[in-house]
Structures are given as structure tokens and as C-alpha cells.
Amino acid sequence: MCRCLLLGLVVLGLTGCASSQQKPIPDDPFYAPVYPDTPVTRTAPTGSIYLDSQATSLYTDLRAHKVGDIITVVLTESTKAKKSAGNQVKKATDVNINPLYLGGNNLTIKGNPLDARYQDSMNTNRESDADQSNSLSGSISANVMQVLANGNLVIRGEKWITINNGDEFIRVTGIVRPQDITPDNTIDSPRVANARIQYSGTGTFADAQKVGWLSQFFLGEWWPF
Template sequence: MKLLIKLLPVLLLGACASSQQKPIADDPYYAPVYPEDNTTPLVPTGSIYTNNRATPLFSDLKAHRIGDIVTIQLVESTQAKKSAGNKIAKGSNLTVNPLTAAGSNVTINGKSLDLGYSDSMDTKRSADTAQSNSLSGEISANVIQVLGNGNLVVRGEKWITINNGDEFIRITGIVRPQDITTENTVQSPRVANARIQYSGTGTFADSQKVGWLSKFFLSDWWPF
């Protein structure tokens, strides 16, 4: 009980820290990125052509500049399975014949003095774990940076309000222009350094969380 009282402030601080990391809508980090205005001064020549907005006749309208939008198709599927087993067997046997002295057995209370000992140990353990996850859908993201080799750094989020809670999808990563299709889409497995987050907030999401005291009893801090 004394140990629990001493750890109570630490647990409260941990609970406060976890509440501060709760995702919020309109997070500035995921704010839309608008293209830079590189409009050159117009010369009164009568032409309506502008070089910075021009698109080649034989190219697709794919994201390639800061502020452009690319649609990412979420086709994530992971499976993991692990199996382990071991068996340990050990045995020993010791027998000492009756002791003799002067050609006759040594006796105590009329019984020959001898010794016998044997033991055995057999231990067998096995463990199996399996886990699978899948995520499908689509999310559009902004190009926030164009790297020197032409790769695009993308970032975006989507919030959906359902009843009394919100569900959101967030993604960041790096996309090769060659992997973007003619429909301006790219599959999530082709996004490098991808960080995909799908979760929710609200009453329904909170009901599935474990309380801070229960987390303590399930953590490595609990000595029993």
C-alpha cells in the first residue's frame, strides 16, 4: 500500500501526459499546404500564357509541386506468426552396493548398509502467437516538399464525425513521381517511410481504453 501511494503521483503525471498527446482536429502540423505564388510580372504583350502554370501537352496531370494533391490508396495488410517450443529432459541414478568389512557386510541393526538414489526431470514448453491487420480506403494528401531527386514528401489527414465521436486517418511519407498513376493515385505500400495512423476520439473510443490504474497493474512496475 505504501508503494502504491508513493507511485500515485507518477501515475497521475503519466495520465496527464497521455491526455496531452490526444490527437485534435485542425492540428497545425497537418494543415493544408498551399502552392507558392511564383507569378512573374506580366508584360503587356497581349498573351495569356504563363510559364509557371503551364502543363505540357503530352504529360498527365500528376502531383509534382508543393501544394499539389495526390490520392493515396490504403491497401495495408500484415500477418505475423511465431511458434516456439523446447523440451528438457534430465535424469540421474546412483547406487552403492552394501559396504563390506573383514569379508562381511556392514550392518546396522541387522540391516546391510547400502545407498541408492535416482531422480529425473522432464520439462516441455510451447508457445504460439499469431497476428493480422488490414486497412483499406483512400486519403488525399498535400505535397509539402520536393526533394532534390524529385521525390515528393506528402502529408495529410481525414476526419470523419460519426455520432458522438470522430474517426481520423493520418499519413506522412515520401513518394516517387514514377509511382504515381495517370489518375494521380499511389498505393500505400509504395510510400517510403510511411506513418499511417487510424484511430478515433470520443465516447466510443474512450470506452475501449484501459484505465490508468489498470495499466499500472499490467505494466512492468507491478512487482507481482
């Protein structure tokens, strides 16, 4: 009875945790773009059809540098991890008791000499290997959300693509240095500090690849057996 009650509580807890996780949705307010305020300019009428506020210099830097600007992040992520471990334990025990003598004669039991020998050995050899690699390529445009006191830019953006029965999305957040932005207003993802890059999907195909909550319990660290 106690085991059934305990298992029921665990199932309810896992169900509650699974239901509390929010699925990503498009137009998340956290990734909403920032629109800069239109500056108010006061110009004296000169009769000219060109205004100084609308003029653009040929030497103007078009790279992102203020809130609301757009910067393109080129995703060139590649990771590889490899681990190998080995463990070998050997142990041997050999105890030999020669025939015992008493008064110059061998001690016997029913005519058999009294001696003993014990021999034991153990050899354990364990090996484990792990090899994992991941890569992500593409590009995503992000908004400049904040300009820090040292001039670095806080960027954030997302891209949603609807394919067949599901949606795929890419999200990126991080901090970039203006010096790392190329003249064509792009930056490689390895140069984004404190980067958070998320590539996933929602829908039928994404749900089919997920492990159920009961399987997660039996495969997780909470399963005692």
C-alpha cells in the same frame, strides 16, 4: 508505511504520464495543408481573350510534382506475423550404493544391510504460439509539403470523420517517388517510404476500449509480481 508511500508515488507518476499525453485533435498545425504562392505574371496586352499563362496543354502531366499539389494515397496495408517456440528439458539422476563389506562380512545396522539408492528425474516441456494479422484499406488525399533535391516528394495529410458520439481519423506521412505515381495521380501505400499511417478515433467509443492507468500498471513490466 514505506510501501504505501512508494505506491502513492507510482500512482502519481502514472497519473502525470496519462495527463501529459495529448489527444489528437482536428486541424492539427502539423497536418495543415500548404497553399502555393500565386506566381506573378506580366503579359503584354495583345487584345486576345486568351492568355498564355492560363492555357493548359493537352500533354500536361497532371500528377503531383510541386509543393501544394494533392496526391491520393490508396491504403492497401496487410500484415501477418506468426511465431512458434518450444522448449523441452529432461534430467535424470540415479545413484545406487551396493551393500558395503568389511572383513568379508556385510555391514549392517540392527541386522539390516547398509546400502543406499537415490533416484530423481525431471521433465519440463513448454510451448508458445503467437499469430497476429492486420489489414487496412481505403484512401486518403495528402498534400505535397516539400520537393527534395532528388525529386522525391514529402507528403502529409489527414482525414476526420464524425460518427455518432465520436470522431475517426486517418493520418499519413511519408516520402514518395514521382515515378511511382500513377497517371490518375494515386499511389499505393506500400510504395510510400518512411510511411506513418495512423487510424484511430476519439470520443466515447474510443475511450471505452482503452485500458485504465491502474490496469496498465498491473499489466506492465513495472509490476514486480
